[in-house]
Amino acid sequence: MEEFYMNTKKPELLSPAGDLKSLKAAVNAGADSIYIGGKMYSARASASNFDLDEIKEALDYCLLRGVKLFVTVNTLYKQNEIGEVVKFIAKLYEMGVTALIVQDIGLSRIIKESFPDIKLHASTQMTAHSLDDVKFLERLSFDRIVLSRELSLAEIKEIKENTNVQIETFIHGALCISYSGACLMSSMIGGRSGNRGRCAQPCRRRYELECDGARIENKDKYILSLKDICTVDIVGELIEAGIDSFKIEGRMKKPEYVAGVTAVYRKYIDSAPSPLTPPPHQGRGTKAPLPKWERGWGEGTDKQTLAQLFNRGNFSEGYYHTTKSKDMMSMKSPKNQGVLIGEIIGYEAKNKDCIIKAKLDLAKGDGIVISTRNGDEVNRTLAQPVLANTTFKQYLEDKVDIGSKVYRIYDAKLENDLKAFYEKDTKKHKINMKAELRRNEQLKLTIYDKENIVSVNGDIVEVATNNPTSEEKIKEQLSKIGNTPFEIEDISIESHLNIYINISKINEARRTAIALFTEKILSTYRREAQKYISDNISEVKRFECEKKITVLVKNLTQFLAAIESQAARIYVDIFEFNDDMESMIENAHEKGIQVFVALPYILRSKNKEKVYKKIFKKLENTDIDGYLVRTYSEYDIIKASKKKKVIDYTLNLYNNNAISFWLNQGIENITISPELNVTEIAELTEGQEIIVYGKLPVMFIEQCIVKNLKGDIACSEKGKKYYLKDELNINFELERECNLCLNVLYNSENIYALANANKISKLGVKYYRVNLKDEDYETTKNILRIHKEALVNRGKSKEISEHVEKMKNIGYTRGHYFRGVE
Template sequence: MAELLSPAGGWDSLVAAVQSGADAVYMGFGAYNARRSAKNFTEEEFAQAVRYCHLRGVKVYLTLNTLLTDRELPGAAELLHKASRLEADAVLIQDWGVWQLARQAAPELPLHASTQMSLHTLGGARRAAELGLTRVVLARELSRRDIAAICRDCPAEVEVFAHGALCMCYSGQCALSAVIGGRSGNRGTCAQPCRLPYGVNAPAAGGHPLSLKDANLSPYLQELEDMGVACLKLEGRMKRPEYVAVITSIYRRLLDEKRRPTREEQRQLELAFSRSGFTDGYYLGRKGPQMFGTRPENVPEPKELFAQARTLYEKGDRRTVAVDMDCVCRAGEPVRLTVRAGDQRAEVTGPVPETARNRALTAEELQARLKKTGGTTFRCREVRVTLEEGLMLSAGAVNALRREGLAALEDTLCAVPERRIAQPEPLPDAPVEPAQPLLTCSLQKPAQLTQALADCRPEMIYLPVEWLDTLDVTPYLDRTSFCAVLPRIFRTEDEAVLREMLVRHRQVLAAVAVSNLGHLPIAEGLELPLRGDLGMNVFNSRALLFLRELGLSTGAVSFELRHQQIRDLKKYLPCEAVVYGRLPLMLMENCVIANSLGCCDVSSDYRKRSAACRCTGENVLTDRTGARFPLMPAWGHRNELENSRTLFLADKPEWRRLGLTYARLRFTTESPAECVAALQRYQGQGDYIPADLTRGLFYRGVE
């Protein structure tokens, strides 16, 4: 049966989850998790929580699923040591630097790949398994077909998000909150700007084109189990304990009884929390405006439902452990009690029984006293007694014997093999950094590739790989080189298509840009250098070391880092940073233009869109302040949301002093002439300045 995984944002939610039937819970302690504003746990509380759960057969997963700076990594190492000592069953991670750290600090601690690693294909999931990740949490946007394809051939366990809030952007690829407010979703402080009103090619007038309904896959649990899904995850670490109890108990019943929810159960799920109802659109492969909804601020609490749920998890321990006892009481020997739960056992001894002066102890009396396990986690099923006649043992002595036996069994049930921990190896020296970075360009419109741009001789030009079938780059090869950019988001069925493109155009390519593990098997064996792109979310020196170990030739660092943080990175391979352009804020499975305005071409194949397709034209998302965020087309009829302002640093000296090998100009909405003017400005020519400039996060960074 698939594991039911419930959220534990605090102690009450933990109890609610366990008492309502969760097989496992996920929680955070410390500051390094994706729900930093949840209550989370202190170290002492976490230790108590692990014991509470393990005694009842429930697993505990620690969330360490944020991007960390170099300064935070020593604290993360200590957190990994504590998680290992405190017997966490696994740790959920996002940051590849944390993966590299964990292999040294706590090598026997199982690691799970967070959905923020953007693993959404079989190739990516298999590569994660090869790296020792024991479970892969898939992207929430996958359909039943996608999930089944991965489950069939992935050697790691597969976890699927079954219920709760959906983000509009692929997890791990969202920078909207970070760029507009300095609160990074990748660092656990997302302000949820996607829930605000926006207008598509119009002023924001109360519409919510980025606010998805909550997911609800309760009707499909048996199907997911049959696919081979190992774990079904319920979202809600920020929600109250009663919510956790309601959804956990319903999903527990459905799994145990192998059935779909009743109308009343669906009503209760919606009462507990929903945004204009629920959606199963991604799972069924039916995207569109029907997937979106909002939640008014003053929705009344379902008092009766929550009161019932609270009563169930507060009134007593419903997850008792069945035990059997054997007691031997003979003259001249200490009384001996053996307590068993399954294949686990503990044995304790008590005082030597005395000869009875008046009335001797009977077997029935001894059994009755040993069965009194009320108020504990244990439920006594059977007591077998071997008792010689004419002996006396006080009630206090029997009670103490029972308590000691149960305590010893509890220790046995909660014990795990001791794991190795170690101090991480000091980071090695990094190569000498170049004095000045070389300029590269990335393009998002074919018209931006011109003779004039090539004449500026950028070191490399990044092009979407699908352009190469229709765009001839050979006239420019004597002045620049080209890197094929694989789409950040694609599907398992696209792997062969993308590889064929690389093979066809290998002769005109100098490199391939990769953004996640799923890209590695696509480019494998083509003898083209692999350049780590922005989707890898490089935030620290250990992540760069990881990229080098993977065999990448360069690494793009996160644009959420301040310039001092970029400067101080140990550059184990040539590094690149974006120094100009609109920063990518969201990569969305649901086409915002098609949902709001309709679309003349709803093909999921980006290459088959007609030139007249509305989604390939000039489209913007407008917020309440009037800021206009361009919407660019992406592979698979997806959208990429760009920042409303253009990062501009040409007039600042710091970008040249970061130890970068490459500095990237990211062209999105610019005209061909603007692309040339911007590149020349960074080369020290002209006076080009974008009208809507911003310094981005270069100086202020993120929380």
Template sequence: MNKSELLAPVSDYASFHQGLKAGADAFYFGGKSFGARAYAENLNNLEIKDMVSKAHIFNKKTYATVNTIVFEKEIDEVIEFLDFLYLAGVDGVIVQDLGIVNIILQRYPGLELHASTQMNVRTVKEAKELKKTGFKRIVLPRELSIEEIKNIKDNVDIELEVFIHGALCVSFSGNCLFSSFHGGRSGNRGKCAQPCRQLYQVDENIESYAISPKELNTTAHIKALLDLGITSLKIEGRMKSEDYIYKTTSIYRNIIDNVLLDKVVDYEKFNKDLAILFNRKFTKGFLFNEKNEDFINRESSNHLGVLIGTIISVDRNYISFKTSEDLYFEDGLRILGDDLDAIVINQLEVDGNMVHEAKKNSIVKIRSHYNHNIGSEIYLTSTGRYLIEAKNKEISKINIKGRLYLEDDCLHLQLDDGQNIVTEKSEKVEEGRNANFLERIKEQVLKINDTNYRYLELVMDIEKKIFLPIKDINLLRRNAILKLEEIRENKYPNRKIKDLNYKNKRFNRHPTNLIIKCLTKEQIEASILLGMEDIIVERATLYKYYQEKYPEINFYYYNSRVEEEQDFPNLITNSLGNVKNQVSSWYLNTCNSYALDFLNKYQVKEIGLSTELSFDDIKEMTESFKKRNDNLPNLLMYAYGRVELMLMKYCPLNKESNLLNKGCSLCLDKQHYLKKDGNNYPLIRDKFCHMRILNYQIIDLSNHLQELEEIGVNSFLIDFTIENENEVKEIIEKFNLSLKENITSKDIYLGHLYNKVL
């Protein structure tokens, strides 16, 4: 069984110290920009530098999240931040943007490159490609099963990081555009508005939290991950409080250590503590093949807490109940009833006496905000006892061995931490008269309680009597500790930043064209009748059939975001595993000129641009690229269609129908919708029985093709999903006309073209 790294989140500087006390092996954190938790407190540069130094002193690792997509005008700023991180000594950087990958590989030798879960790396082939590219680690998507992870582990020599606790996304990792297109806050830029946590209707069913997942909890399954040899076990929580980070890390530290020693683990106690800290109910997740019906909490999307009692008496705004948990002054409670009452205990009465603490099974009396009924349930939602526990916990000291000896009439102190050996010497000693003074020297050198170290042993290799002033002995001790500290914190003393270097390239660009993506046979037939020469097909059987029947037409197979890499001659792909000499998808999130450079190394025939780019973003990107190259590669832009807001392993139709197994084919009987605020989001399944949520608004850039062509776009994607044959014909005819002349369509939706995403 392997000892895996326990990786703790850092929400602010205080939470880092709590994670250190709790026994984390490594920490992941964000700066004030470019991290996927933009609304966390995060760290300023001074705090980052201090945190990295302290982490290294304690032999812990630090990983910076620079895992948003980055627009062209932000490139200089992100390079400045990466420069700082590199020289500050961070061990690794977690990224998703291919342009940032490109920059890191060239500019920062020796910096560990970790593929963010947002990159959605889920296949052996893509993992091998990332290893070849220069990645050290992959943060695996939370939708992968333990069996799928084992397949990657067995076939690719690369570090793997797995989420073991915390919030889950209902969408496949890196595949959510819901917040971006409804709220203007991009999850890919760390500003998700969490639309999945809101109320929806599925068709005409009662309103519920239909796509809000429970919290991941793998306490009972840690042994399986250790047995598999997962490099890093990751706790989600950069938006959480310091007591959450301390206690959750402590619990998993305890479980990991006890499992490794084959000791008994008190899972019941640990899970109660975890539930008090934060829960929307718990799930073992798709990681351990959770059933569809047990993945979502339809009743609530907020923290539930733990039931600790029911009201047994009411006296105006005072209630009494028997508590099943210890209660403390300033604990948080939620009382369910006609009025949902959230209170912080500021008066706590037991047996007529005001107290600061009430033991479990006590009858307690507290003040509430509303009148409540006897029998109303009371939940504990927060407690101060975890911070009290953290306050009384010390950071584990670093073990060292010491040796005192004489050389050249100077007293020498040698310290050995098992990795480094340092030696410090004093001024020349004098001849001593008192043999007991050697014990006084040892006594002074042992005084390191106010440092980060503790002696396993201190050997005295001195045989003659000597004398040295106490102040000089103390100085010797302090200087030796300081020298060891400096070596430990300065982990990468020889780092040097390299200049970016790009060779001028020239590309063969094809004439401006339309590319039609079809879901149904009727859509394909209509597109062929209208003379379309580039058609994307989602199903392999249809692709093979039409490719053979119409060899003069360029048919492309759409290699979806969650399927194994295919090897058809013409592909639209979302994976680096088979992007070479193919067309990269618009969902691969190409957002800047350095990402264009990166994909050009794969000789990509055509590069799909992110649907989150504005006109100005594209213009700035193409202008920057042309400054380094003779011209542009072929650029494909999403010009028409219902953008796929989410792609989910979870099926809300199956859940709403109370079915126990997927594969029910409910989605085939009629068109189903997710509904909110009068808007109907079409639900359609993909070829693997995954559920797709489409935008209710249809992007239509037909009025703007010529101005987009002027800034470098030369392919326009028309994405058909639920359109009928007549709608297909009408739309293609309109876009064909718009390639020839400016047209004006009224009341059309432009997506982010002139509505820049945050």
């Protein structure tokens, strides 16, 4: 198994499959490995996906052709789901699945304890975006880390040079605007959680950017939509960086897409120089030595083929060489833009025909899209082929502007050729045969390759009386392995002269040997069932705890109000913590209040030094009580500190195994995911923390949305408030975190739990957190006082009722406390 898993000198090409057709397409197009999801427990719930029988069929198909199969269990699991997920994994383990792709840190611990022989990959949903993140996961015995898409090539090289774990990155397909695993937008606005594989893709919707009530003019409205990534021009550089696995995104794409994209990258990987003997750099990496490969089906270059299969207004190379850029965005439309094939040169109003001049040859069945004057897009399917540099007409009700571009979004010939290509089942396992035929003895047929060998005995070989069986005839019959995963390299015959054996008996021996050889190969990957797996599932731990109010503050005014209100614990953002606050720590301690510093939501290597110095040259020498940890890397940085540590909700804690993992690291307490409802929270280990008030960040965005629309002037603006307004006229505040060069998008409404204080106060949590943003001194004091009275003292005063009514008028959300996520 180990030898099968290890990478060769060139990187692994990892392709997606949402169904069996796509899987076979990927295998036959040259993928080294395939990743799929089950009907349940997968981060692409909208794909067709595979049930257990289909997974086994897919696995056998792959293993017999020397291809690895990874199964995604890369969502977060509630406590009442863990048992069933582990049973599902047990089945995958026994089948011989190569690796599991995981997001849930609690589940990852169960897998390592119960199924140590299966490879464990950290999903990109774990938001590994720095060297320290990777080191942390490497120490947890992950075999591979799928990095956040936002990392640069320089950062990836640094990670490869300083770790021994395998690294996987995305080379083609869709890019999310938010760091994967750190996005709550779809969850908070519609209950469809990206952490549960049900993202509704709110980043592909229309938004206006507003500042202080005024709209920032921009004709293209899809300001959160990124172009797909395409890296064919930099494949050599990615190989030279030492990336172990090249991942194609697209489990929801059709087989033709999977086949076409896989085939292009297979060619480029195979054509690139060996990473052991890289050529000298020529400009940007190794583009020059790569041969230009024209695709074998249809017309056009590789990038045009990729663009025809799917693109959102061309491609970008992602973040490999670009930190952020307007050029990476597809603001005009988030849909497939196709390939430019011509333009409108006239419109016949009488017949309502637009006249199009074609730049490319078009086939019958091609699908084109035409933009009308009112902004609508009209799709048409060609009834006849069209030659390049000729004109043709299409009926159109609405008028169009002369000069408007026309795009082909469906290439009939390409699609048909790709389908014929991937249905050929060309990927075969090479075998050799040896047949021994001696008079009056049984036929002996042996099939072997470099690792496996089987032999079968057949019918008795007779002395020929009049029509001996020739070696040519024997070879002919043995060669008939047609609809099998095998390809014969050589057939050797050792035979007496003048022998006879019935042809049907040769066929029978061949079929038996093929069946045994098939089982021989598959048996090397099957595993014995593991026992006592339920022992590794953590149960709820209950104990009495004194209820307390904690608060996250954004400025000194709120800090002082929190001290005055005697909150049990105050969290202060690391970049807001200043000398004035430090001077107030003693005052806070005199009132029994703890002061913690909240570390950044995202901590890239480029910002590590800034934060590291702040911690070790400043904070460690103060009397702060501890840190609010938001990334794996931050825990790694401060793990040796004697100060207390609290894990924030950003590490996505859904179940008791995840909680137990962190508590075993000496953590004070964890913050439960805001995606769980009260029933689900009640099943978790008591004494933890939940957020009961405040606007939650729903996206962490590497792009600067303001700069994309306003230019460099955005970097010099201070104190301005920006909002994204959606199609329902709902505003989401867009905060520019300039210390980290990061955009943070906040939910439109505050979470507010006091309308259901009776149920919330009965939960076994210890800490109720208030997250402040723009609240002034008096509002802060009032909010903290009301929450303490309602949740800690379980009061039912008129003041509480009035506050609830006031919040109803303002508008709030109960979050997921009484709905949860799918």
